[in-house]
Amino acid sequence: MKRSERLVALAFVVAIISALALFAVYVRGGNPQAEGALLALALGGVGAGLLLWATRLMPQIRDETQPRTQATPATDADREAAAETVEAGVEEIRRRRFLARLLLGAAGALGLAALIPIRSLGRSPGDSLLRTKWTAGARLVTADGTPVTTSTLEVGSFVTVFPEGFEGSADSQAVLVSVEPGLLHLPPEWSDGAPPGLVAYSKLCTHAGCPVGLYLAATHELRCPCHQSTFDVLNGARPVYGPAPRPLPQLPIEVGDDDVLRATGEFTGPVGPSFWELA
């Protein structure tokens, strides 16, 4: 291998190593100086390699003299010539197979390193979709922070509730419905979480995440205004109409000594629309 070729190869190898190192630096938490320096080395390696390749390895062609304007339309021969010009250039690059492969490797490593800023765009999902702000003992409050007591609830009414301290929270919003005691037919394992005549469900539709804001008191159904998914309040918020595939998760509640309603734990399942990690 000629000395010039070794130089070009070295430049590309530097680029590959730097790009991979850049990736590693980021994964380990990041460091501005190291990131900048390694990115400079990676880009500079590709640039230096290409420059050396062009100046030292490509045949020295004398400069051409061309007319400044061209007006005549293309003939078949012109097309042939155009294709040949492109092919000849490609051939000249492919002749040095090893260097071409290193160049591709450098491009790939830089591509990998380019994932870094993309990763910075969002937080890791973790288990954030599986959990809300509800904890055992959290008091049920309205959007303006007023605690909800049984005495303020009339039969047939419904109210949007949040865990105290998280008023307006998107994933913790729940709807508390008051019905005639004895009408509720909840699954046995969940009926503990519903004091007589009271039941609370997640307000996030299991279809597309809209708030299930309409209550049809006559039929005891909650309806989503977006796509009309309808849930049977008396039967564990089972979907009875529309595109929603799953029941609304239930929020287990109890009546405290001070008559204020409290949660006894998390929802019975993940709230809102389905996602891949949902079992």
Next chain:
Amino acid sequence: MIVRRLVDGVDERLDASSFIKHNLRKVFPDHWSFMLGELALYSFAMLLLTGIFLSLFFVASPAETIYQGPYAPMQGREVSLAYESVLRLSFEVRAGLVMRQTHHWAALVFVASMTAHLVRVFFTGAFRRPRELSWIIGVTLLVAGIGAGFTGYSLPDDLLSGTGLRIIDSAVLSIPVAGTWLAYLFFGGEFPAPELLSRLFVMHIFLIPAVITGLLSVHLALVWRQTHTQFRPKGTLEGTVTGTPVWPKFALKSVGLAFMTFAVLAGLGGLVQINPVWLYGPFVPYGALSPAQPDFYAGWLEGILRLWPNWELHLFGHTIGNLFLPAVVLPGIIFTGLALWPFIEARATGDTAVHHDAQRPRDEPVRSGIGAAGIAFFVLLMLAGSNDVLAKFLQVEVDSLNGVLRVLVFLMPAITGVVVWWLCRDLGARDAAPIARPARSEIRRNAAGGFDEVEDL
């Protein structure tokens, strides 16, 4: 004299006199339907003009503040800085409301005229070789236009747009394997993430307009380079194009159309209220409007969601959400199929020749039938997207209306397609064998006193 010196000066520097001569004499064929693309172009120009003004006042921040502006019903309410800035723009900035409403109207006209333009190109076969690339770019522009519209009407942070965003977030979440990560990377985190508005803002005022401007330039350059299709006048050859030279008549007409477009949009912006976000109220994640309607170009997507059954797939401890097929796969198939239509048709008919003549819809009954069926499909989906409003209007239950729509969404396209196919075939057959003109003759007295019959005058 001044013109001469100007041309001399340009020629000296750019060697452009033959270019100028050639291109100023370039002819553009004339037909009313060729105006639709120009309409889209000039609506886009209006969007840029009004959009720049709006961007100088809009604040892309979800930070809470107490509204203290002049709009009494909202005073004292907690709103986001974004929502407050839109109210300030609407009620306190001079010419702000007319700019905002003109911008919104221009967006609707932009997408509508692109759609009409696409329909015209489809039914006249103007997408055929060598213009496939123009067609693909056109379909991409339509998608970009819908994206621009959606990101735009989500910015005011009002109750209506927030709900739309939530649905998009849910659609991304439904994508198998990568959905959760994609949603978090795209929106910044669990809905509604604090980054949401600034992300949408950058997309709306920079990324998407840059893409549109770039594609639009190529689209126009291609028309210029490849020449426009035409309904060829009798007695001219297929390799020729007949029409008005660019300079001066076509240029004047086109600039005139630009001003007419601007005029209509400004008129709408001043006189017809649109997206009154102060009536909807600020976005809160636990509120939703009913009935709620998206802008028309999202209506068919909303329609698919409303008609789709409640299927959900559980696989090896994972879930493919209900939204994946109707909100991701189906629109993907529709737009991919649309973009590839020139190649699909060429393969089906075996016609790969170069065409410069526009066809009449009757010339290709099968294509016209398919196109008509497609239009019927979209109309039905748009009706489904407003099923709550429609049900109220017809005084029926939404549930029973949905049942009817679920049948019609298949039935109507089939009927429309067959009827249009049949009509086109019949019209085409009549053209091929026109009813012969009845023979006419005249009896004339001749000099000899007898009668001559002079035939067929």
